[in-house]
Amino acid sequence: MSAGQGQANRTSWSLAAPALALLLIGSIGPLLIVLVYSFMTPGDYSGVQRPFTTQAWEQVFLTRDIFDDTLGWADAHMTIFWRSVKLSVLTAVITFLLGLPTAWFIATRPPDRRALWLFLITIPFWTNLLIRTIAINEIIRNEGLLNQVLLKLGVIGAPLQILYTDTAVLIGMAYVYLPMMVLPMYAAIDRFDTRLLEAAYDLFANRWQALWHVVLPVIRPGILAGSILVFVPSLGAYVTPRVLGGGKNMMIGNFIELQFGQGQNWPLGAALAVLLLIAVGLALTVYVRVLGGAGRADG
Amino acid sequence: MKTTAILAIGISALALPALAEGQLNLYNWGDYTSPEMIKKFEDQTGIDVTITDYDSNDTSMAKVSAGGHGFDLIVPSHNYLQIFVQKGLLAELDHARLKNFGNIDPKWVDVPWDQGRTHSIPWLWGTVGMGVNTDTYDGDPNTSAIFLDPPEELVGKVNVAPEMTDIMHLTTMYLGGEPCTEDKEMLKKVRDKLVEAKPKWMSMDYGMSDKMGSGDVKASEYWSGAIMRARLQNPAVVYGYPKEGYPLFMDSIALLHDAQNVDEAYQFLDFIMDPENAAMNSDYTKYPNGIAGSEEFFSDEMRAAPEMVVPEEHLANGKWMPLCSPTARDYMTAIWTELQK
Amino acid sequence: MAERRFDPTRLPGFATVAVAVFVLLYLPIATLVAYSFNGGDSVAVWGGFSLDWYGRAWANExxxxxxxxxxxxxxxxxxxxxxxxxxxxxxxxxxxxxxxxxxxxxxxxxxxxxxxxxxxxxxxxxxxxxxxxxxxxxxxxxxxxxxxxxxxxxxxxxxxxxxxxxxxxxxxxxxxxxxxxxxxxxxxxxxxxxxxxxxxxxxxxxxxxxxxxxxxxxxxxxxxxxxxxxxxxxRGVSPEVNAISTMLLMVTVVLLTAFFIINKQTNRGKQ
The missing domain is CATH 1.10.3720.10 (MetI-like)
Structure with missing residues (x-):
């Protein structure tokens, strides 16, 4: 390694240092507390106490049946986990399908108008998440706007039960996470020189080929960033499943919350959280390597 | 320019709040304190009251246990009050400093969860029961069958509040068991009943005063005061007291062991034991309060409300729910997980 | 040949989807603004037009x-x-x-x-x-x-x-x-x-x-x-919160409009 590279590394680290310090205080440090908690015994009525044990970690995978005392695979945990993954992937796909044209549309407006469109995307999100979710609730509920309109138009004969279903959760999550997809894609597309596309169009037979070969590589970092910002937080979503899903089926975020709340089993909650972190971390590494091409995140 | 303004706000926000004389920090459930009553207290005493909200006993307990929170008074539910006391989070009350102590209705003084009221003063109490829209179902609402064996008219239209202990207690009593049971046979029956009933529920959600008021939800297991507010919006709503047994609850106000404004806190505790002031709280929340004589200050509407005044024939079915052992709670959580997976 | 010189800013369907997205984004916001003028006591039932909740929100420190x-x-x-x-x-x-x-x-x-x-x-x-x-x-x-x-x-x-x-x-x-x-x-x-x-x-x-x-x-x-x-x-969220959110929205919109007008004039001044 050259002396120049060593100097560059020092510069890189010193520029990243303030952000890392903040994260150490506000996120990574606290996570270490959680890691310790996952190896402790649940306190009587919440909290943790000694002795140190791996009991919580065993509980994540195996449950002792409360009725016949047999040790079995914790299939309730797996069901909850898979539902979360499924809904989060679907959310990412929906926001991508809606977000790409939107980001493209904004990025191709005249330069002095783009900021305006960007603000228009974010303004709805300046109102609070809970109130927005409740507003969606107002629209899709049985006596709500959507059903009233559809009934009047004669499209349906009886109100559709959308509220309190997985569909409602998907609608809500896609709504909430849409800007997380649009903004990074916009940042990537905006830098794309559209003259390249015209030139490419001369080379390739049709516009979709041109898109695929010329546009995609350029906006790939944007897609990558956007899908991470949508997929990962939706895995831990808490408010939307509660308000729109009617709380009948938990997602992993609700389940972990249960352990820190009414369940009063902090070590299990901590172990589940650490496991989720590891799973997401691994998935991200693979995802970034496959989609981001070599050399994105490696050293 | 803009950055400077933001910075200025930021710096002023970071500055220490002035530790003025005459402050009081109340940590309470959201929307559970009459603003008029607080205003009256502030005008009378010159003490500045700050209310901070919580939405669950567990959150408030975690925060108070951690320390450094700055609160003086807290309002835990009766079953959590015992845990607060066990963990040493509350200060013992000096009854000599409370001249209105005698105003507490005698039946709320020697309660099983705070004998002699050594640590708490009644705030508000209520019951857990059934709200039913009689336009949809006009059968007997006084049974937990409303959500556990819903009549055909209510299938798919019932809500259940996502409160683990309430649901477990109601179901256990419905099946003839004791709340907090560790009996496996009974627990198995409870689980089977809940798993069987769940597909007939519409949702497990809060906010029923609006949703039942608007007719979106036709029946719900819920709290008495909220169902009363639903009835005020929609006269077809009635409140039922399950004959199989229903939980009573009482949230009581207590002094934290690390309170900074102890004198002000005592003044406030004394203030809310004045029947007129307690009535203001009830009027705002639609829950009764436990101070003798406060009914005189109730509106006629409240005095006649079947949600506030438990009818004679249902009185005996109301039970204090005991504090469950950690083992019983683990069983409940396991069943709850099974139910919501 | 006109078709051959295509304009990349006009990809088929993209603008339609984008406009639909904007409409959908603002639909819940429109609902909440509408309900902030609700005369009724709840967020769910329409009880006629009123500025009641604004008064209450404004009075609620x-x-x-x-x-x-x-x-x-x-x-x-x-x-x-x-x-x-x-x-x-x-x-x-x-x-x-x-x-x-x-x-x-x-x-x-x-x-x-x-x-x-x-x-x-x-x-x-x-x-x-x-x-x-x-x-x-x-x-x-x-x-x-x-x-x-x-x-x-x-x-x-x-x-x-x-x-x-x-x-x-x-x-x-x-x-x-x-x-x-x-x-x-x-x-x-x-x-x-x-x-x-x-x-x-x-x-x-x-x-x-x-x-x-x-x-x-x-x-x-x-x-x-x-x-x-x-x-x-x-207890159920009171429409006060709708009123507060609408006020915040209005402040945002006014600030943004001012920002864009000033920006435009500065740009014009430079030219």
Whole structure:
């Protein structure tokens, strides 16, 4: 390694240092507390106490049946986990399908108008998440706007039960996470020189080929960033499943919350959280390597 | 320019709040304190009251246990009050400093969860029961069958509040068991009943005063005061007291062991034991309060409300729910997980 | 042949989807604005037009203070997070052979991967001991906590922008006259601006929305609009909150309009 590279590394680290310090205080440090908690015994009525044990970690995978005392695979945990993954992937796909044209549309407006469109995307999100979710609730509920309109138009004969279903959760999550997809894609597309596309169009037979070969590589970092910002937080979503899903089926975020709340089993909650972190971390590494091409995140 | 303004706000926000004389920090459930009553207290005493909200006993307990929170008074539910006391989070009350102590209705003084009221003063109490829209179902609402064996008219239209202990207690009593049971046979029956009933529920959600008021939800297991507010919006709503047994609850106000404004806190505790002031709280929340004589200050509407005044024939079915052992709670959580997976 | 010279700004269907997206985004907002004028007592039943809730919201010091506190925290936290994220992105993204790059990348994205409740409980315990040690009770804890979970939201759009941005421009600047600082100030930063704006807006919105971490970190008298509403959920949220949200929206729209008008005039002045 050259002396120049060593100097560059020092510069890189010193520029990243303030952000890392903040994260150490506000996120990574606290996570270490959680890691310790996952190896402790649940306190009587919440909290943790000694002795140190791996009991919580065993509980994540195996449950002792409360009725016949047999040790079995914790299939309730797996069901909850898979539902979360499924809904989060679907959310990412929906926001991508809606977000790409939107980001493209904004990025191709005249330069002095783009900021305006960007603000228009974010303004709805300046109102609070809970109130927005409740507003969606107002629209899709049985006596709500959507059903009233559809009934009047004669499209349906009886109100559709959308509220309190997985569909409602998907609608809500896609709504909430849409800007997380649009903004990074916009940042990537905006830098794309559209003259390249015209030139490419001369080379390739049709516009979709041109898109695929010329546009995609350029906006790939944007897609990558956007899908991470949508997929990962939706895995831990808490408010939307509660308000729109009617709380009948938990997602992993609700389940972990249960352990820190009414369940009063902090070590299990901590172990589940650490496991989720590891799973997401691994998935991200693979995802970034496959989609981001070599050399994105490696050293 | 803009950055400077933001910075200025930021710096002023970071500055220490002035530790003025005459402050009081109340940590309470959201929307559970009459603003008029607080205003009256502030005008009378010159003490500045700050209310901070919580939405669950567990959150408030975690925060108070951690320390450094700055609160003086807290309002835990009766079953959590015992845990607060066990963990040493509350200060013992000096009854000599409370001249209105005698105003507490005698039946709320020697309660099983705070004998002699050594640590708490009644705030508000209520019951857990059934709200039913009689336009949809006009059968007997006084049974937990409303959500556990819903009549055909209510299938798919019932809500259940996502409160683990309430649901477990109601179901256990419905099946003839004791709340907090560790009996496996009974627990198995409870689980089977809940798993069987769940597909007939519409949702497990809060906010029923609006949703039942608007007719979106036709029946719900819920709290008495909220169902009363639903009835005020929609006269077809009635409140039922399950004959199989229903939980009573009482949230009581207590002094934290690390309170900074102890004198002000005592003044406030004394203030809310004045029947007129307690009535203001009830009027705002639609829950009764436990101070003798406060009914005189109730509106006629409240005095006649079947949600506030438990009818004679249902009185005996109301039970204090005991504090469950950690083992019983683990069983409940396991069943709850099974139910919501 | 006219078809052959196609205009990339007009991809078939894209504009339609984009317009539909904008309509859908504003539909719930329109609902909430409409219900803020509801004369009835609830958020769910329409009881005629009235300005009642505005009066009540305006008279409610608690809800006003909570709304203001939310905005202050979001402004401070997003400014802090965006600044630190920009520095980190500039340092890390271009240096592809940096030692420990993967570590930095994972550290920055870490707040995304942990459900809020977990960070919340840990922060509660950590900050409680800091509070007892220093005696400081201000909004600093909330701002630090918010800034931390805002970092990835600010970082990712900025790095997406930086990624593959033409490095030769900076090299050229360096060849010509510039110190690294000047090159950054006059070349990199202007090119990076759209990414920074996108990142800052995401960070602001994320901070404004946070419930769970705030609920656990706040101390006496530090309710924000979301935690105030969370505590109301059991009773049912009052239309007061609709009114407050609508007022915030209006302030936003007025500020933005002013910003764009001033911007336009400055640009015109330059020409």
């Amino acid at each position: 608690t809800v006003k203070a909570a709304a203001l506190r939310s905005v202050v925290i979001a402004a401070c936290a997003s400014a802090l997070a965006t600044t630190l994220a920009t520095l980190a992105a500039v340092g890390v993204v271009r240096n592809r052979r940096m030692k420990g790059r993967a570590v930095v990348y994972m550290a920055i994205n870490q707040p995304l991967m942990v459900p809020e409740i977990v960070t919340a409980v840990a922060l509660l315990i950590f900050f409680a001991s800091v509070r007892q040690f220093t005696g400081y009770q201000g909004l600093g804890y909330l701002i630090a906590a918010h800034a931390a979970f805002c970092v990835p939201f600010a970082y990712l759009p900025i790095s997406a922008r930086l990624e593959g941005m033409d490095a030769t421009l900076e090299a050229a600047a360096a060849d010509l006259y510039a110190t690294p600082r000047q090159a950054f100030r006059h070349v990199t930063l202007p090119l990076l601006t759209p990414g920074i704006i996108a990142g800052a807006m995401l960070a602001f919105v994320i901070s404004l929305d946070d419930v769970v971490i705030t609920e656990f970190v706040k101390s006496a008298g530090q309710d924000t609009l979301p935690t105030y509403m969370l505590a109301q959920m059991r």
